[in-house]
Amino acid sequence: MAPPQGSRAPLEFGGPLGAAALLLLLPATMFHLLLVARSGPARLLGPPPYLPGPEALWSPRALLLWLAWLGLQAALYLLPARKVAEGQELKDKSRLRYPINGFQALMLTALLVGLGVSAGLPLGALPEMLLPLAFAATLTAFIFSLFLYVKALLAPASALAPGGNSGNPIYDFFLGRELNPRICFFDFKYFCELRPGLIGWVLINLALLVQEAELRGSPSLAMWLVNGFQLLYVGDALWHEEAVLTTMDIIHDGFGFMLAFGDLAWVPFTYSLQAQFLLYHPQALGLPMASVICLINATGYYIFRGANSQKNTFRKNPSDPRVADLETIATATGRQLLVSGWWGMVRHPNYLGDLIMALAWSLPCGVSHLLPYFYLLYFTALLVHREARDERQCQQKYGLAWHEYCRRVPYRIVPYIY
Ligand SMILES: NC(=O)C1=CN([C@@H]2O[C@H](COP(=O)(O)OP(=O)(O)OC[C@H]3O[C@@H](n4cnc5c(N)ncnc54)[C@H](OP(=O)(O)O)[C@@H]3O)[C@@H](O)[C@H]2O)C=CC1
Numbered sequence: 001m002a003p004p005q006g007s008r009a010p011l012e013f014g015g016p017l018g019a020a021a022l023l024l025l026l027p028a029t030m031f032h033l034l035l036v037a038r039s040g041p042a043r044l045l046g047p048p049p050y051l052p053g054p055e056a057l058w059s060p061r062a063l064l065l066w067l068a069w070l071g072l073q074a075a076l077y078l079l080p081a082r083k084v085a086e087g088q089e090l091k092d093k094s095r096l097r098y099p100i101n102g103f104q105a106l107m108l109t110a111l112l113v114g115l116g117v118s119a120g121l122p123l124g125a126l127p128e129m130l131l132p133l134a135f136a137a138t139l140t141a142f143i144f145s146l147f148l149y150v151k152a153l154l155a156p157a158s159a160l161a162p163g164g165n166s167g168n169p170i171y172d173f174f175l176g177r178e179l180n181p182r183i184c185f186f187d188f189k190y191f192c193e194l195r196p197g198l199i200g201w202v203l204i205n206l207a208l209l210v211q212e213a214e215l216r217g218s219p220s221l222a223m224w225l226v227n228g229f230q231l232l233y234v235g236d237a238l239w240h241e242e243a244v245l246t247t248m249d250i251i252h253d254g255f256g257f258m259l260a261f262g263d264l265a266w267v268p269f270t271y272s273l274q275a276q277f278l279l280y281h282p283q284a285l286g287l288p289m290a291s292v293i294c295l296i297n298a299t300g301y302y303i304f305r306g307a308n309s310q311k312n313t314f315r316k317n318p319s320d321p322r323v324a325d326l327e328t329i330a331t332a333t334g335r336q337l338l339v340s341g342w343w344g345m346v347r348h349p350n351y352l353g354d355l356i357m358a359l360a361w362s363l364p365c366g367v368s369h370l371l372p373y374f375y376l377l378y379f380t381a382l383l384v385h386r387e388a389r390d391e392r393q394c395q396q397k398y399g400l401a402w403h404e405y406c407r408r409v410p411y412r413i414v415p416y417i418y
């Protein structure tokens with residue numbers, strides 16, 4: 001059994017108490033949102049319209065459907081990949097290998113769903129099952145996190161994450177103990193981060209669009225926009241799948257309840273909130289307003305993609321002609337930091353673009369309700385917290401060079417504001 005490691009790592013998320021609260025609060029918030037989205041007043045801050053009984057949550061059919069979905073995505077993960085990428089160097093100097101076939105999984109899923117629908121699969125019935133499906137996903141996330149916790153007890157010390165090994169079982173269960181839990185080539189964290197949740201999210205959106213068409217004759221312009229924008233976001237993430245290998249989730253955080261629940265339940269069932277809201281609260285959207293919203297989404301995407309691609313290109317090859325002219329700061333690690341281009345504007349230009357897109361996803365839902373803006377509010381909090389965590393890690397990694405970067409680029413996410 002591996003000894004607890006990283007017991008001196010600073011505790012995050014409010015320590016064991018914070019972790020215990022989040023263990024309950026996150027699923028409760030998700031169910032609250034699901035219930036409120038389908039209620040008439042759709043009040044984000046009010047009490048839930050009713051408390052669902054066990055019969056509304058528990059459905060063996062929904063559980064089977066959910067497990068079949070996980071099985072399908074796992075099978076697609078195991079198909080031959082166009083590329084196998086190497087991850088960052090680990091503590092023991094080794095590098096793990098990851099299949100790059102997420103976009104292929106999205107395309108094959110679309111093909112299978114298309115075939116299923118033409119053979120009579122009632123996709124429009126899916127929105128009626130969201131509550132029991134979310135319950136099945138939550139249950140799976142709890143059981144899976146328990147499995148991950150026990151699996152980490154058998155892992156060598158070198159396989160443990162820097163945080164998540166405090167010795168407090170609740171905290172460690174929440175944060176995750178093992179960095180890259182795997183069985184052979186199957187990497188659980190990498191699989192969950194991009195496949196079942198993200199692809200599930202756009203499938204739920206599509207089912208909501210289909211049900212709206214069945215109810216009202218055709219999908220609304222607002223529903224088309226939300227579906228289109230979010231499909232672009234998910235397609236982009238899977239097309240640039242390799243970039244996820246350098247995120248803090250993969251290289252720093254353990255795999256525990258936070259990410260398992262986040263990836264498997266939170267993403268598909270709360271990120272589809274705008275489309276859920278639109279099904280029950282149709283919004284009239286004129287072409288001029290729709291054009292403005294498209295422009296906002298395009299601006300956000302331009303910044304998001306430009307910033308992410310610039311950094312990824314630079315990290316892969318600093319002499320690449322697309323980034324070779326950019327100004328940089330040398331660091332003691334041998335790596336450089338960009339101080340011009342997107343990364344000279346603010347220290348997290350990609351977060352800025354992501355937040356602008358989040359606004360564009362809510363605007364088609366009008367301004368009569370706060371509920372569709374939940375994603376924007378939650379995401380702002382998530383990115384501010386994430387930026388602070390990344391800042392701490394960069395300070396540790398780059399020391400004085402990071403201070404110099406902060407002096408040269410004083411704003412974190414929004415120029416002249418934050
Ligand atoms: N929709 C959602 O729920 C979420 C979306 N996201 C999105 O995912 C994407 C990835 O985000 P995330 O993993 O948080 O972080 P980033 O992609 O912003 O990566 C941060 C890392 O970039 C490197 N870096 C920072 N500054 C510079 C610089 N000036 N020059 C070169 N490298 C630099 C550092 O790592 P190093 O030096 O080691 O390379 C740092 O640790 C973002 O676009 C974000 O918006 C993230 C979380 C949730």
Ligand SMILES: CC(C)CCC[C@@H](C)[C@H]1CC=C2C3=C(CC[C@@]21C)[C@@]1(C)CC[C@H](O)C[C@@H]1CC3
Pocket residue numbers: 026193194233236237244247249258259261262263266267
């Ligand atoms: C449940 C908690 C409140 C927190 C859960 C956080 C997770 C939902 C997110 C942590 C990092 C994520 C990333 C993405 C999706 C959300 C989670 C899993 C992306 C895959 C989204 C698309 C981007 O292009 C890349 C992102 C990487 C990080």
